[in-house]
Amino acid sequence: MTSATRPVGPTPALVTKHLPRRSTLVRKREEDDSLEPSSPSKRSRVTFDSDVEVQVVEEWEKSPAVIHDSVRRAIQKHATGDSAGYERVKAIFTPAKDDQEQASPTTVKNHTAALLSNVSMLNKSCTDLVNAVLDSNWLERSGKYVLLFTQFLANLVSAQGFFLPDVLRMLADNLTAAPPLQSKTDAPPGVPRSQVYARAHKTLQYLLQIIPSACRILLSVLTSVFPHQSDSRRAHIVYVHNLLKIIEYAPILQTDILALITERLVKIDLQVQEDLEDLAEDAEEGVVQHIPQAGNDVDKVLDDPEESDEDSDMDEEMDEDLLRTRNIAKNVEKMDCILDMLFTYYDQQLSASSTNGHTGFLDILLGQFQTIILPTHRSRHTQFLLFHFIQQSQTYVDIFVGMCAQTSFDKKKPAMVRQAAAAYLASFVARGTHVSPDIVREVWDYLSTELRRFRREYEPGCRGPDPQRYSTYYCLVQALLYIFCFRWRDLESGPDEDYEDDELPSIYGEERHWRAGVKETFQLNIFSKLNPLKVCSPVIVTEFARIAHQLRVVYVYHLLETNKRIRLSQYSGASNYTQLNRETALSARSDDEHQHLDEYFPFDPYHLPRSKRWIEGDYREWKGVPGLDEEKVADSESEGEGVENSDVEEVTETEDSND
Numbered sequence: 079m080t081s082a083t084r085p086v087g088p089t090p091a092l093v094t095k096h097l098p099r100r101s102t103l104v105r106k107r108e109e110d111d112s113l114e115p116s117s118p119s120k121r122s123r124v125t126f127d128s129d130v131e132v133q134v135v136e137e138w139e140k141s142p143a144v145i146h147d148s149v150r151r152a153i154q155k156h157a158t159g160d161s162a163g164y165e166r167v168k169a170i171f172t173p174a175k176d177d178q179e180q181a182s183p184t185t186v187k188n189h190t191a192a193l194l195s196n197v198s199m200l201n202k203s204c205t206d207l208v209n210a211v212l213d214s215n216w217l218e219r220s221g222k223y224v225l226l227f228t229q230f231l232a233n234l235v236s237a238q239g240f241f242l243p244d245v246l247r248m249l250a251d252n253l254t255a256a257p258p259l260q261s262k263t264d265a266p267p268g269v270p271r272s273q274v275y276a277r278a279h280k281t282l283q284y285l286l287q288i289i290p291s292a293c294r295i296l297l298s299v300l301t302s303v304f305p306h307q308s309d310s311r312r313a314h315i316v317y318v319h320n321l322l323k324i325i326e327y328a329p330i331l332q333t334d335i336l337a338l339i340t341e342r343l344v345k346i347d348l349q350v351q352e353d354l355e356d357l358a359e360d361a362e363e364g365v366v367q368h369i370p371q372a373g374n375d376v377d378k379v380l381d382d383p384e385e386s387d388e389d390s391d392m393d394e395e396m397d398e399d400l401l402r403t404r405n406i407a408k409n410v411e412k413m414d415c416i417l418d419m420l421f422t423y424y425d426q427q428l429s430a431s432s433t434n435g436h437t438g439f440l441d442i443l444l445g446q447f448q449t450i451i452l453p454t455h456r457s458r459h460t461q462f463l464l465f466h467f468i469q470q471s472q473t474y475v476d477i478f479v480g481m482c483a484q485t486s487f488d489k490k491k492p493a494m495v496r497q498a499a500a501a502y503l504a505s506f507v508a509r510g511t512h513v514s515p516d517i518v519r520e521v522w523d524y525l526s527t528e529l530r531r532f533r534r535e536y537e538p539g540c541r542g543p544d545p546q547r548y549s550t551y552y553c554l555v556q557a558l559l560y561i562f563c564f565r566w567r568d569l570e571s572g573p574d575e576d577y578e579d580d581e582l583p584s585i586y587g588e589e590r591h592w593r594a595g596v597k598e599t600f601q602l603n604i605f606s607k608l609n610p611l612k613v614c615s616p617v618i619v620t621e622f623a624r625i626a627h628q629l630r631v632v633y634v635y636h637l638l639e640t641n642k643r644i645r646l647s648q649y650s651g652a653s654n655y656t657q658l659n660r661e662t663a664l665s666a667r668s669d670d671e672h673q674h675l676d677e678y679f680p681f682d683p684y685h686l687p688r689s690k691r692w693i694e695g696d697y698r699e700w701k702g703v704p705g706l707d708e709e710k711v712a713d714s715e716s717e718g719e720g721v722e723n724s725d726v727e728e729v730t731e732t733e734d735s736n737d
Contacts, residue, residue, distance in 0.1 A: 142188045149192035153199045168207045171214040186214070187223055194230045198237050208234070208241055212248045217277050218269040228281045232288055242289070246296050249285075250303040252278045255316040272380045275320060283327040297334050300324075304338065307346050311412040315379050318416055322423050333442055339420065340446045344460050346413045351458050353406045376419070414686040417459060421692040424467055440474050443467055444481065452485070452498055461502075461680050462693060469512040469696050479503060479517060483524060486554065497553045497675075504557035505679040508564035509698050515568035518561065519593065522569060525558050526599045533606055543609040543646060545673045555603055555610040556675050559622040564698065566629060569596050590629060600632040612641040615677035628706040646673045 140148070152163030170189045174180040181189075193200070193211065200208055216227040235242045253275060286292055300321065305313040318339055325332045424443075428436055443464045451461050468474045485491055485499035507513055507521050532551040545552060562569065571591045604611055611619050611634060619638070626632045684693050 140188075142191060145188045146192045146195055149189060150196050150199070153196060153204065157203060164207065168210045171207075171210045183219065183223070186219075187226065190223070190226055190230055194226070194233060197230065197233045200234065200238055200241075202240065209244065212244060217252055217274045224277055224281075228284060231281065232285060235285065235289060235292075242292060243295055243299065245285070246282075246292065246299045247303070249278050249282045250296075250299045253317065253320040254303060254305070255310070255313040275316075275323075275380065279320070279323055279327070282324070286328055293328060293330055296328075297331055297338075300335070301338055304342055307342065307349060307409075311408065311415060312379055314412055315376060315415055315419070318419055319376050319380065322419070333445070336420075336442055337446055337450065339416070340460060340463075341450050343413065343416050343420075344450060344454050344457050346409060346416075347457050347460050348454065350406060350409050350413060351456055353402070353409070356402075410686065413459060414688045417463070417686065418689040418692075420463055421466070421689055424463065425692075428467065428470070436471070440467060440471060444474070444478065447478075448481070452502065453495055455494060455498065456678055457680065458682075459684065459686060462684055462689075465506065465510070465681055466692050466696050469510055472512075472514070475510070475513060475517065478506065479513075479521060482506070483521070486550070487528060493549055496550055498680075500550075500553040500557045501678055502680055504560040505681040508561050508679075509681040511696050511698050515565075518565045518568040522558070522561065523595070525554055525561075526595060529554055529558070529599070529603055533603065533608065537607050540607040542607070543612040543644070545613050545646060545675070548608055548613075551608060552610050552613045552675055556614040556618060558599070558603075559614065559618055560679060562631075563618070563621055563625055564700070566625065566631075566703075569593055592631065597631055600626070604632060604634060605637065609637075609641065609644075611637060612644055612646065613673070613675060615675050617677045624706060625703050628703050 148163065149167055152167050155161070156164035167189060170181045170186060190211070211230075216224065231245055235245055282296075286296070303317075305317055321335050321339060325335055424439060428439055431439065447461070447464050451457055451464070464478070468478050482499045482503035486496050486503060488496065491499075503521065507518055529551065532548075532554070536548055536551060540548075569592060571593045623634050623638060626634065681697075683699075684690050684697065
């Protein structure tokens with residue numbers, strides 16, 4: 079049997095290979111390594127270099143990148159119901175409580191930048207956070223932060239348009255005299271209010287540039303923020319000043335803003351008139367004496383703090399009547415300052431504008447007259463804006479006169495508006511220095527023609543004076559009487575005109591010639607069945623009777639005596655009386671007074687101390703009638719001497735009796 083044999087040859091040697099060890103796990107044994115190693119369970123002691131400063135990093139001292147991520151996560155978790163981080167972010171912009179430390183400017187800046195980066199995540203669920211940011215005191219911080227915040231506002235309203243009204247409201251609040259409550263708590267000192275206003279205007283201008291449609295919302299906000307009529311003079315001056323500033327960069331709002339100011343001014347005007355009516359007749363002069371005569375320095379008012387409480391302390395010690403007079407004086411001063419600001423604004427704009435611009439501003443004034451002033455009963459001073467500037471253009475004098483005349487006869491208008499238009503027409507023609515004699519005559523002829531038409535319509539069914547049925551007619555007659563008292567010189571005939579001769583020469587040797595129709599108009603209307611002198615204001619009727627008699631135009635004293643025995647209540651609202659009833663001593667009543675026409679003429683003398691300078695040169699003062707007013711002055715002096723003599727006699731008699 080054959081066996082397998084292995085080949086004969088040298089056997090290779092076996093090579094043993096060891097696994098390589100990581101160098102980091104092997105260290106070179108030093109000579110000291112001969113010592114026994116320490117126990118593996120015992121940790122070596124760690125020591126720190128004493129020269130290195132150890133500092134704990136607070137939450138709000140994180141880097142901008144870390145804050146950016148934390149703000150993003152806080153908003154995300156808030157959407158899921160975890161609001162812990164969200165509340166911490168909101169606390170950054172909320173005034174700190176007494177036991178808390180206010181966030182540093184760097185922290186506020188970094189969180190604002192983080193919100194700017196995550197502005198798309200600020201939906202309606204983040205309204206409270208956005209409101210906290212808006213209410214923060216950003217306008218009184220550094221200029222760089224104001225720019226950052228402005229960019230945040232722009233991105234916010236662009237990405238989330240539903241926050242636009244809140245942003246505009248915040249800016250409007252910062253244009254008022256009193257800063258928002260929160261800015262009083264965390265405001266850095268040294269930033270004047272005038273600078274705050276300038277920054278707010280710049281931000282608002284930027285927002286209106288990127289979102290032009292915001293103007294509509296802004297107007298509503300500005301209206302709601304306007305100070306109440308009982309607020310201080312400074313509150314009104316500051317806000318009106320800022321409203322006029324808005325017009326510079328938002329001219330599309332010019333008409334609406336000026337109308338808003340005029341509307342609020344009329345309310346103050348009416349309140350003053352109501353308060354004055356409760357005082358004595360000579361109270362207006364006393365009220366004016368309480369008004370400071372200093373100029374209206376708007377720039378100084380902007381940075382002045384609010385009035386102190388010293389006035390309220392003094393008020394407690396004042397007499398009731400004196401206190402009421404003082405409060406009325408404050409409202410008059412407030413109205414005077416606003417009017418002076420508006421006069422200045424219109425004057426500057428009209429001086430700087432072209433012919434088209436000049437026309438635009440006058441159209442604005444006419445629009446305010448139609449929609450605000452005319453429908454308001456007994457406005458006293460606001461209309462003098464129109465009175466002054468309309469007279470700068472003869473074209474607009476004609477337009478205004480025509481507008482008042484047309485409104486007076488417009489049956490679609492309420493009776494009160496028609497009566498007010500007649501009063502404005504008469505007062506403007508009578509008092510306007512730049513109303514030419516030609517316009518006076520045109521108005522006279524127009525009124526005379528309309529009165530003839532009314533008389534033909536009313537007389538057939540007329541049984542006596544009836545203020546309710548014929549109110550428009552009586553208003554026009556009163557307007558005619560008022561114009562005659564002031565402008566009778568313009569109704570005298572010229573050298574080439576037809577005239578009516580005086581039947582008798584004047585007792586003063588001066589014969590006057592009147593334009594054709596002047597005497598006839600008075601005769602036909604005054605002595606008609608409508609009997610307008612019984613209804614017109616007794617004050618105007620009395621003055622007209624004096625002047626007309628002196629100028630030998632018409633004699634009405636016998637009619638006035640007859641009218642004293644006529645009761646308007648017999649005819650008011652009824653036409654079934656067949657004869658004229660007269661009063662007797664037993665039936666005499668004083669119930670006719672409330673049925674007389676009001677002697678309200680809107681351009682009566684203007685007494686506001688600051689703004690009255692604008693009326694000088696435009697206003698026609700009363701001029702006496704030759705011979706008549708000299709006698710009146712002489713009679714007054716004689717009466718004064720008589721009183722003095724009687725006083726002396728009374729004193730003498732008393733002394734004699736004592737002796």
